[in-house]
Amino acid sequence: MWLQVPKLNNCASGILTFCIRGLKSFSSIPGPKTLPVVGTLYQYLPIVGDYKFKELHHNGLKKYQKYGPVVKEEMVPGVTILWVFDPQDIEMMFRCEGKYPQRRSHLALEKFRLDRPNVYHTGGLLPTNGPDWLRIRKAFQKGLSGPRAVKNFLDGSDEIINEWLEERVEVVRKKPTSDFLPELSRLFLELTGYAVLDLRLRTFSRAELNKYSTSTKLINATFKANSCILKLDNGPQLWRKFNTPMYKRLKRSQLYMEEVAIDLLSLKMSIFSDNNINQHLTLLQQYFACPDVDFQDIIGTVCDFLLAGIDTTSYTTSFLLYHLGKSPSVQLALFEEVIKLLPEKQSPVTEEVLNQAHYAKATLKELFRLRPISVGVGRVLNESAVFSEYEVPKDTVVVSQNQISCRLDKYFACPHEFKPERWLKNHPLYENKHPFLVLPFGHGPRACIARHLAEQNILVVLLKLVRRYKIEWNGSVLDSKSLLINAPDGPISLRFDAR
Numbered sequence: 001m002w003l004q005v006p007k008l009n010n011c012a013s014g015i016l017t018f019c020i021r022g023l024k025s026f027s028s029i030p031g032p033k034t035l036p037v038v039g040t041l042y043q044y045l046p047i048v049g050d051y052k053f054k055e056l057h058h059n060g061l062k063k064y065q066k067y068g069p070v071v072k073e074e075m076v077p078g079v080t081i082l083w084v085f086d087p088q089d090i091e092m093m094f095r096c097e098g099k100y101p102q103r104r105s106h107l108a109l110e111k112f113r114l115d116r117p118n119v120y121h122t123g124g125l126l127p128t129n130g131p132d133w134l135r136i137r138k139a140f141q142k143g144l145s146g147p148r149a150v151k152n153f154l155d156g157s158d159e160i161i162n163e164w165l166e167e168r169v170e171v172v173r174k175k176p177t178s179d180f181l182p183e184l185s186r187l188f189l190e191l192t193g194y195a196v197l198d199l200r201l202r203t204f205s206r207a208e209l210n211k212y213s214t215s216t217k218l219i220n221a222t223f224k225a226n227s228c229i230l231k232l233d234n235g236p237q238l239w240r241k242f243n244t245p246m247y248k249r250l251k252r253s254q255l256y257m258e259e260v261a262i263d264l265l266s267l268k269m270s271i272f273s274d275n276n277i278n279q280h281l282t283l284l285q286q287y288f289a290c291p292d293v294d295f296q297d298i299i300g301t302v303c304d305f306l307l308a309g310i311d312t313t314s315y316t317t318s319f320l321l322y323h324l325g326k327s328p329s330v331q332l333a334l335f336e337e338v339i340k341l342l343p344e345k346q347s348p349v350t351e352e353v354l355n356q357a358h359y360a361k362a363t364l365k366e367l368f369r370l371r372p373i374s375v376g377v378g379r380v381l382n383e384s385a386v387f388s389e390y391e392v393p394k395d396t397v398v399v400s401q402n403q404i405s406c407r408l409d410k411y412f413a414c415p416h417e418f419k420p421e422r423w424l425k426n427h428p429l430y431e432n433k434h435p436f437l438v439l440p441f442g443h444g445p446r447a448c449i450a451r452h453l454a455e456q457n458i459l460v461v462l463l464k465l466v467r468r469y470k471i472e473w474n475g476s477v478l479d480s481k482s483l484l485i486n487a488p489d490g491p492i493s494l495r496f497d498a499r
Contacts, residue, residue: 060085
């Protein structure tokens, strides 16, 4: 039950033509009032504004309730954003992404990298558009392009997760901490280093647990960068001409990530030789062997993997454990499946185990419905289109609002309840839903490059934890805050009781 949506036809064959009567003009799309110079940024000011930058899901619901399924907003003067909530409109957005799917994001990150041509060729996978994006995407998706491909990482990931359970979870459960999130961050940094760099960073070792260690500083750097990007993208963008305080924070974090990436890549290059290249190349060996990219391209991509791979999976797993800790019946059903698949606590999670973990996959999909990685997905239209009977011109920035739509009772029964059974085809609660409602990793050629690896790693963590422990939530109600991606708005307070 991996997340799948059908392939799309060409945009031209699926779009309503504008000659149909009754279409509404782009100018008539409702939305917050735009003021000269400041756009709608005044709406995001503390106290006086209706919206908050760190509450995009609440902002989206307010806009939906006030304006309807299509909302037009000019946050930054001169840049119009269309928020869409209807799954048919979300599907239309992807139909119109073209050969080179474009998005408007990570703009300050792109500037930082393009200002350093001695280190980077492009802005990287996250902000780059056009042919340059396609070139590096094709090269770097090798080894990650499907559930079958990422099975090559399964044995190593299983070993790392077992090590984490023994060296960190066992310690934490006997001496509880106020927040379990740092432990998850260390785990997913280790898993990212193993997959992308073919290295064990040893983030669980005593030496790496202090605040001055490489792993601790890397985790902090990714958090700081992700915390800056959203505001830099949607604020007044003074950083284009001046080194604003927030842009300086982004630069410092990126410079540290860049330094670590170069050091680790140089180390790997020095030990690569014909003697140690096996029949099955590691991911990094494939990158070095690819004629379409060079060392500078690889630096940018490794930094992107670090930036996008640690916080996303850590936050997602935090929300997963929160819902399990608050849902004893779900946890019991999951344990009943897991104990059949993993008879012993040390039993490895194999490909066969994953294929049979139906309830676990339904649990993960239900999590992605309620707690997606981000509120939605953005694209720049490759051609004109129609959204809920409104004409929308080419080059408009459109952003889906999947998180809001997935919590509306028009699309899901009991939308705020955590019910994995709704995804099991033979269960009475099962409903066949529109495939463009739950899209945690995006869709199409510009979907998250490591989505299959991320799903696999989270699923293995889930199976291993539930096999060993009964999980209880000890904190208050947990909401998400928007730091470009959805982050927990409070500490991850958990109790682990051995089974």
